[in-house]
Amino acid sequence: MIITSYNLSKSYKSVKALKNVSISCKKGEILGVIGANGSGKSTLFKILLGVLKPDTGLVTISSKKTKPIGGIIEKPALYEYLNAHENLKVFGRIQGLKITDKFVINSLKKVGLPIDRKDPVKNFSMGMKQRLGIAIALLNNPECLVLDEPFSGLDPMGISSLNTLITTLAEEQKLGILISSHILGELNKICHRLTVLKNGEIIKSGTTKDIINESTIAYNISAANISTSEVLKSYDVTIKNHQATVIVAFEDISELLQKLHNENIAITSCTPEVNMNKLFEN
Amino acid sequence: MKNLIFAEVYKLFKQGKTYYALGAIFLIEIIILFSAYSQGQDALDMILDNLKQSFYFEGNLLNGNLLSYLILNTLWFHLPLILIVIISGTLTSEYKDRTLLSVMLQPVAKWKFILSKYIVAILFTFLIVLFLAVTTFILAYSIFGDGDLIVYLNGLSFFESSDAFNRILWAFGFGAISMIFFSVVSLTLAVILEEPTKTWIAGAFFLIISNLLAKVNFKNYLLDNWLYVKLNDTWQYLFHFNIPWNKIYLNTTVLSLYTIVTVFIGVIIFTKKDVG
Numbered sequence: 001m002i003i004t005s006y007n008l009s010k011s012y013k014s015v016k017a018l019k020n021v022s023i024s025c026k027k028g029e030i031l032g033v034i035g036a037n038g039s040g041k042s043t044l045f046k047i048l049l050g051v052l053k054p055d056t057g058l059v060t061i062s063s064k065k066t067k068p069i070g071g072i073i074e075k076p077a078l079y080e081y082l083n084a085h086e087n088l089k090v091f092g093r094i095q096g097l098k099i100t101d102k103f104v105i106n107s108l109k110k111v112g113l114p115i116d117r118k119d120p121v122k123n124f125s126m127g128m129k130q131r132l133g134i135a136i137a138l139l140n141n142p143e144c145l146v147l148d149e150p151f152s153g154l155d156p157m158g159i160s161s162l163n164t165l166i167t168t169l170a171e172e173q174k175l176g177i178l179i180s181s182h183i184l185g186e187l188n189k190i191c192h193r194l195t196v197l198k199n200g201e202i203i204k205s206g207t208t209k210d211i212i213n214e215s216t217i218a219y220n221i222s223a224a225n226i227s228t229s230e231v232l233k234s235y236d237v238t239i240k241n242h243q244a245t246v247i248v249a250f251e252d253i254s255e256l257l258q259k260l261h262n263e264n265i266a267i268t269s270c271t272p273e274v275n276m277n278k279l280f281e282n
Numbered sequence: 283m284k285n286l287i288f289a290e291v292y293k294l295f296k297q298g299k300t301y302y303a304l305g306a307i308f309l310i311e312i313i314i315l316f317s318a319y320s321q322g323q324d325a326l327d328m329i330l331d332n333l334k335q336s337f338y339f340e341g342n343l344l345n346g347n348l349l350s351y352l353i354l355n356t357l358w359f360h361l362p363l364i365l366i367v368i369i370s371g372t373l374t375s376e377y378k379d380r381t382l383l384s385v386m387l388q389p390v391a392k393w394k395f396i397l398s399k400y401i402v403a404i405l406f407t408f409l410i411v412l413f414l415a416v417t418t419f420i421l422a423y424s425i426f427g428d429g430d431l432i433v434y435l436n437g438l439s440f441f442e443s444s445d446a447f448n449r450i451l452w453a454f455g456f457g458a459i460s461m462i463f464f465s466v467v468s469l470t471l472a473v474i475l476e477e478p479t480k481t482w483i484a485g486a487f488f489l490i491i492s493n494l495l496a497k498v499n500f501k502n503y504l505l506d507n508w509l510y511v512k513l514n515d516t517w518q519y520l521f522h523f524n525i526p527w528n529k530i531y532l533n534t535t536v537l538s539l540y541t542i543v544t545v546f547i548g549v550i551i552f553t554k555k556d557v558g
Contacts, residue, residue, distance in 0.1 A: 077380035
């Protein structure tokens with residue numbers, strides 16, 4: 001494990017923000033932390049990043065690097081009056097790095113930012129700021145990356161390209177990545193494991209597949225001719241336009257899809273519909 | 283530490299508000315000079331009408347030395363107020379924009395980071411006082427020329443032109459120590475209060491209280507001699523007829539100790555605080 005936390009607890013005055021939270025992440029793994037607003041995600045990440053002291057508990061990071069962990073909390077906080085190059089240079093300089101122009105260009109390219117933008121980052125879109133924030137987090141080559149709500153404020157294109165970047169960093173550079181969000185669909189796409197946080201406590205933890213399947217009560221099946229299906233008539237189904245929402249157990253979905261295929265239903269997508277109440281159920 | 287100081291200097295001079303501060307100082311000088319140019323001679327004639335019949339003054343009394351002395355007096359309120367806003371802003375803006383959090387996510391020791399802010403605050407204050415002094419001398423002497431200096435400090439004092447220049451120069455030097463104290467206090471207030479408006483109000487309040495208390499006679503040896511407010515006006519001692527150098531050195535040393543203690547308190551508080 002690159003990072004492990006043991007029984008972290010933290011209170012703000014009378015509010016208990018975290019209660020005995022233990023999580024771990026290994027190299028090359030993407031661990032998603034999902035929870036509603038106020039569930040304790042940001043508090044947990046601040047403690048992991050060392051900017052907040054837990055009341056009890058311990059964080060261990062198995063790395064001998066100067067900067068074992070990098071990250072972004074809530075949204076990237078940059079020097080808005082500086083441009084991307086200058087931001088990288090300032091953040092590099094404060095940690096004693098000699099940042100050359102070539103290094104800056106490589107860093108910007110690595111996160112998919114244009115190298116010719118010389119205007120202040122206050123003009124950047126949220127997606128570009130997220131990328132620059134990640135480039136800054138990656139300075140000094142940490143072995144673990146913590147990203148708190150990286151998708152917030154991003155458009156679908158921005159989310160998609162950020163997903164690609166995160167996956168690449170985990171797969172190619174073997175970074176252990178912890179990522180929090182309340183957008184389950186995005187975490188489902190990129191995370192190997194999921195941890196569900198509710199009122200400061202971990203209520204579920206496991207592989208993304210298991211967590212999603214446990215909480216799936218229906219599947220959305222799209223096909224141009226879905227309304228002609230005879231098979232679906234024996235299920236609890238709602239059909240709108242070219243999409244059928246079918247209440248079916250995880251174990252039975254493969255069989256249903258096979259039957260629809262045999263019926264010459266041209267399926268174009270099948271996505272689980274997670275019941276959030278079930279997901280956040282203890 | 284060297285890298286942190288460099289980064290702080292870089293950030294300071296990349297921000298527009300730094301140049302607004304320099305502009306504000308320059309504008310204050312211009313206003314004082316313009317007021318003196320338009321009304322100063324009449325006012326001086328009225329005040330010194332009787333004296334001029336008994337004494338001979340070399341040159342015009344409305345001269346570069348008098349104007350430099352008038353601008354020097356911005357060290358009472360105008361300059362420390364501008365410094366309080368700028369210096370406290372170097373930290374409160376980092377709290378507000380959350381860049382402090384981004385910095386703390388890097389492998390940077392908290393005490394080194396905040397100490398570098400204090401060091402840059404001190405350097406910047408020196409620079410601002412130097413800027414004030416240089417621009418004052420250039421503008422005042424080029425517009426109003428040379429001449430004897432008349433100063434009212436518990437009574438009228440007159441200084442010959444060459445003596446006056448040296449006194450004003452030294453006063454700017456010792457005044458810089460007072461300004462550093464205010465800068466350091468404002469940064470410590472920023473450490474404690476974090477929020478810009480609260481810090482500005484607290485800083486301005488501190489300055490007003492300091493100026494009020496400076497005039498109070500506490501009838502207590504310790505308070506009347508060693509309370510910081512009684513040390514902040516040491517630069518005015520340069521305009522005593524016989525300059526009390528020993529008192530100036532001692533006051534400056536004690537005020538420097540106050541400054542160091544304030545820095546130490548700020549570093550301790552910042553280091554113990556959660557940033558998140």
